[in-house]
Amino acid sequence: MRLKKISATTEERIKAAAKKIFVQKGYAGARMQDIANEAKINKALLHYYFRSKDQLFELIFMENVQKMMPKINSIIDSDDKLFVKIEKFVAEYLAMLSENPFLPLFVVNELSSHPERFIEKLAPLTHGGLKVNKFIQQMQDEVAKGKIIPISPVTLLMNTISLCVFPYLGKPMIQFVFGFDELQYRMILEQRKNEVALFIINSIKK
Amino acid sequence: MRLKKISATTEERIKAAAKKIFVQKGYAGARMQDIANEAKINKALLHYYFRSKDQLFELIFMENVQKMMPKINSIIDSDDKLFVKIEKFVAEYLAMLSENPFLPLFVVNELSSHPERFIEKLAPLTHGGLKVNKFIQQMQDEVAKGKIIPISPVTLLMNTISLCVFPYLGKPMIQFVFGFDELQYRMILEQRKNEVALFIINSIKK
């Protein structure tokens, strides 16, 4: 076998390019030529490394999505107390998002247009979704103790994820509606790292 | 001039078809042939009524977006008391969303991939965004009276919009993560009409 270094570098360059283009333009909007240009290689080389557009896309998509679910699960399934867990969850989630700001739109889009693909491909990985048992138990305990208002765990989780993800999904929309420029928006996102958990905890505690 | 009815009907059929296909597949993913099929007409007729894919898309997009902003503004700029305003805002917003469940993803996508187009096209309509003056004043008053915690109006609005819109944007993602089927999800959305405003008010009131 030859040195891995050269081929690995090219492969990585392609993957990085593909991620950038796919995330930016979506599957349908992405052109193989765009990806080739971005990676500074010949278009044929794309097909040499990754047979088809479909396969390349699926790989990129899976690689990126697979990073998220386990992290989230590990937090949500931890032994931290409820409020601490919420804080950690939000912190971790927002950190992840600020490293992959375009991932949510990408994921949501693909999941919208080809739901079938993921139910089969993603399900085995996550054992069908979030591990919420422990979390639900915690909430029931806190409700029983009168520490928080009665609220469905699903609602709480959905709200939490909403507040984390939406600013990334809806960035251009929000920027337009409120008239923020890039710098201002970055500051808003930074602020939210402190605000979101508080907002949530405030909304449920008695 | 001939009877309007026939041409109007065809035009409306095309528009309905175009909306469905564009919203479902996005601009790049939508095929003129798909739209023609959906409208049960010849592809050439599309170009007869709406010169190009671009023009057709722009029309559909604008027509649909233009419905939202004024409604939102009228609520946010009303004379209702803060908590009532939040309730009305959420109710109206969610009602609008349940009539156009795919609009948010559509808008967010388009705004993401062609931000330029909208800053010029949309700005004149909304005078640059939301009318938040009165709303800000109200919040400041409530803070001064000690009724609510100090929170930036922008944060509150962003959170509110997040909690309303995200369940529509992220529907397939949430469905997958939590393992909801269509019926279950519809019930979740129904529930939220009651929950969301409470959640928000709870989070800000002292």
Add this chain to the structure above:
DNA sequence: TCATGGTTTAACCATTTGGTTAATGACTGC
């Protein structure tokens, strides 16, 4: 009834796009 003008269609065209092929480079072990 027939000329007129908007409406609709089948056939066609040019370009784009995903994908292939055959030839060239370049590096390795012998």
Add this chain to the structure above:
DNA sequence: GCAGTCATTAACCAAATGGTTAAACCATGA
């Protein structure tokens, strides 16, 4: 230094796609 193999490229191909054209259709008013 040469045979062999992986990496890379230019040229090419077929299908898909947005868009056009010219002819047919059809309701109406003269």
